[in-house]
Amino acid sequence: MNTSATQGHSPSDPEHHRIERVLCFAAHPDDIDFGAAGTIAAWTAAGVQVSYCIMTDGDAGGFDPGQREEIVRLRNEEQGRAAALVGVTDIHYLHERDGYLEPSHGVIREVVRLIRQLRPDVVLSMHPERNWTRIQKSHPDHLAVGEAVTRAVYPALENPFAYPELAEAGLEAYKLPWLWLFAGPEERENHFVDVTEHLEGKLAAIHIHVSQHPDIDTMDRTARGGMLRTAERGGLPAGRSAEAFHVVTVNGPGTIAGF
Secondary structure (H helix, E strand, O other), rough: OOOOOOOOOOOOOOOOOOOOEEEEOOOOOOOHHHOOOOOOOOHHHHHOOEEEEEEEOOOOOOHHHHHHHHHHHHHHHHHHHHHOOOOOOOEEEEOOOOOOOOOOOOOHHHHHOOOOOOOOOOEEEEEEOOOOOOOOHHHHHHHHHHHHHHHHHOOHHHHOOOOHHHHHHHOOOOOOEEEEEEOOHHOOEEEEOOOOHHHHHHHHHHHHHOOOOOOOHHHHHHHHHHHHHHHOOOOOOOOOOEEEEEEEEOOOOOOOOOO
16 A cells, blocks of 8 residues: 655554554444545455444435435445445444434443454544534534544543443453544645555445435546545645545554553
């Protein structure tokens, strides 16, 4: 995977950190595909195990009043097919209500539970900060995902006395190396992934979500143009396509132990 980072070592540099397992959190079916499917395709192609956790069922999505009774089944099916296109088959759902997601302790505990179960090298999540340049990226559920995951990652995940029922069930405290955040403010971006070789796979995954994006041509043009601009912002050569992240080192060589 070709990368360009504006500070520190690249989080995908195997000399400094080997990524073998990734857990991705998003609010709705289709969020991950828009934000990170190119990067995920590159990971899975390299043999990285990637899992998804979708926090809501997307029950408030869609445009057709006639689909209300089947929208959850339809969106889950779309997400499964889209995930498979980029090499992901392990999908978890928290079944929260679409539009009502909050970073409650109940949600945070479930995030901690899943991270402790899978013990990934990278947790990838939506960003907790609002993007004022394109506010559509900052659906309240998106912000809630970012806040819940960030609170879970530190300190609860690595504190053996947080949510003690998890430790009692055998899910021991875990220190996560990296937190990757997407769909946040551009000024937070510090890591750009060249996804040119996986562009068509990402777009194919997005195309699966027809219940949410019936105007495929407009969506396609928008996504392609956005990734070209992201690559330019990241300093990649002209004509390349990229995804951008705010990468946070949670536990690294310079981390001071403690809660």
